[in-house]
Amino acid sequence: MLNPFEKLKIPPKVNDTVNVMLKRLPKISGSSVKDREIRRLREYYERVEKYYKFSIDFPRVEELHPFYLESIKIITDINDLKICLSITKKSSMISMRILRKYISEIKKQPESEANKLMREAFGRVTSVLRRSSQCIDKVISIAGELRKLKTVDPELPTIIIAGPPNVGKSTLVSKISTAKPEIANYPFTTKEIHVGHIILNDIYIQVIDTPGILDRPEYKRNKIEKKALNAIRNLSGIIVFMFDSSISSTLSIKEQIDLFEEVLSTNKIIVPVINKIDEKYDEYYNKIIEYLASKKVKWYEISAEKEIGLNELKEELFNLIGVNKTNEISRN
């Protein structure tokens, strides 16, 4: 499935359009004054029409996949967006009507009136657009943000890598998929969702590295954390939850467990993985396995960096996601 925002033509911000038009005016010439002023207004018309088309082509909010809907809700209130969309449509329609009216007026009036009429039209349209510019620009920036999510395909089988900051999510994604996210040794490395693919014959599996999510209540979460949870809740797939067993862990074991419990409450298939086994700190490691054993869940012990235990993990993930050894999606 294509990102519904990928093909959307996003116009420039209102002020940019007005400024470009102001600079263009002296450069537009014609065979007569009338002809020149008509050309000027026609060019303005073409630029304004882009806002109209944009408002019409903006995907219908009601028809969006929950992943995209949630992405919008993280950025803005849905009702505000709808209001701004209708303001964008209305003000561009009004502007286009004004321009059409003045173009036909210039045609009818004597040559001596042409420049005055052009300036009048220009002023009126500019003020209509400027009055709505806050709203129009808001829709433009929302569309821009949503287009950036183009790599996430909600229809593909998905493996979501979750866990506290700095646990090794990006490292794991880069080791088991085609993605090459930046990896750095400090928390909050993962500012945006990284997407990689594993291709088994012709079957694409999407591997998503969620931004570091912290162990804290929903209302305190920032946008990055909300994006991560959106992916977890609204993409269909399985979750790999990574625990950090090293001394450098950014969260305490209790915090890691609380976070794991929260992810468990999403009712998805979750594969617990203990990472940094190459540098495991016994006290932490023992607490993690004690907890997982009490939950009666099967877990995997890996070192993403040193590539220990990755084959077993991959095998399990393919089984769970329904891609078996013969590389076919299971029909069950």
Ligand code: GDP
């Ligand atoms: P993310 O924030 O969860 O995406 O974590 P990163 O993948 O950016 O890794 C954070 C740090 O942990 C980096 O310095 C990695 O090199 C290191 N790291 C990742 N996996 C391992 C591992 O298995 N063992 C050890 N010792 N370090 C690791």
